[in-house]
Amino acid sequence: MTKKLLTMASTLALVAGAAFADDKPKIGAAVYGLNAEFMQIWAQALQNHPAVKQGLVDVTVFDGKYDALTQQDQFETMITQGFDAIIFVPIDIEAGAAAVDAAAAANIPVFGSNTRVNSDKLAAYVGSDDVQSGYMEAKYVLDKIGCKGNVVIIEGPVGQSAQIQRLEGNKKALAECPDVKVLEDQTANWSRAEAQTLMENWLTAHPGEINGIIGQNDEMALGAIEAVKAAGLDPKSFAIAGIDGVTDALHAVKDGNMASILQDGAAQAQGALDLAIAAVLPDYKPMSEIWTAYPDMPWADGKAKEYSVPWTPVTADNVDALLAARQ
Known part of the structure; x- marks a missing residue:
């Protein structure tokens, strides 16, 4: 694992209650766990999103520690603190539904990413088949x-x-x-x-x-x-x-x-964040480059319910380029 990703694991577990600018949308990302590299890549992509880097929104990543009850508690924290939108990567397809229900009752839109939750109250989902x-x-x-x-x-x-x-x-x-x-x-x-x-x-x-x-x-x-x-x-x-x-x-x-x-976790994360921002700021236009990288996954004015990020088989022909992108 690269030193950069290890640093991400320690810095992304931001504490609830961090200071936010009053005029910026607050978006929470509840992920099932940050121990392994894939979800670290996913979380790092949020911090590298142009809207975050330009200070248009504040994003807090919550480490669910591979536990459904922990994720439920984190949703309650985000609801209490008045987050504007939530991105959800659930550990359990059924248990996560209660968290989505609670957010919906507080009029906070929830966008799924990477893993699914069995709820008809999810605003949209960005993942892969x-x-x-x-x-x-x-x-x-x-x-x-x-x-x-x-x-x-x-x-x-x-x-x-x-x-x-x-x-x-x-x-x-x-x-x-x-x-x-x-x-x-x-x-x-x-x-x-x-x-x-x-x-x-x-x-x-x-x-x-x-x-x-x-x-x-x-x-x-x-x-x-x-x-x-x-x-x-x-x-x-x-x-x-x-x-x-x-x-x-x-x-x-x-x-x-x-x-x-x-599995392009970066595209899943940044796509979900673009959708979450658009739900909070109606005039927002997507800022992530993923929408041009995957022309078969159109933005659709941010109104589609499902966004499917394609898989890329790793081969002898593309492995060096994929490794170079991790540097």
Whole structure:
């Protein structure tokens, strides 16, 4: 992880009750957790948004610490302090609905980003199709093992929309390969360390039997790679895939140890912030460059309910450019 991102993790956990200028809209971002690089990239993109850098709005990022009750408490804080809009990246698709209801009752618009919440009171959502990514990563693994053999699946936090939808995509791909057996399927909560422990146990329980590893995010795929290496095995002898395009995964793709699909967290964050500002300032025009970067995702005057950020498979042809962008 880069020093810049580590600095972001420590500085973005801004305290509620920070001093705001009275004439600036106050926008809160409630994210499920800031421990890992992907959400640090997402949060950093908010601070790099032109409207924030030019001082047009004040943004506070709340670290949900991977806990639905903590996120609920943070919503109550934002409601009490009179925030003008909220961007929500929930840890739980169902539990997060109560927080959205509370904000709606206080007439505070909530914009979803990255992960979904099961609420019809969400103003709009900016994210990527997790069913599609789950299918793409599993298909890579299955194609590499020739649609036969044994695989394991390392899932995200049970109950989060990305876990639910990526698993749906995983199963869609697996249905196309009836001769492939899923030996193990458990959650590692997006954690590299938890995934490493799972994989160590699975390699012991199924010696020489595992051909493919489907990690529902890069952190968990990287944890699996560490377990494979610790067991004295070559990661290249497995088909391993993850999702997100975090920095260590980009290096692992370059080394030939795994496949990854870039999830543009920066676009998800900045798109949601443009929508939130437009809800508060009716004459506002979007300032993020993402709307020109993704012409297939039009601004639509900020009135659409769904904005879908495309996935970008990480390949030998684009990995160096993606790594350069992280410097």
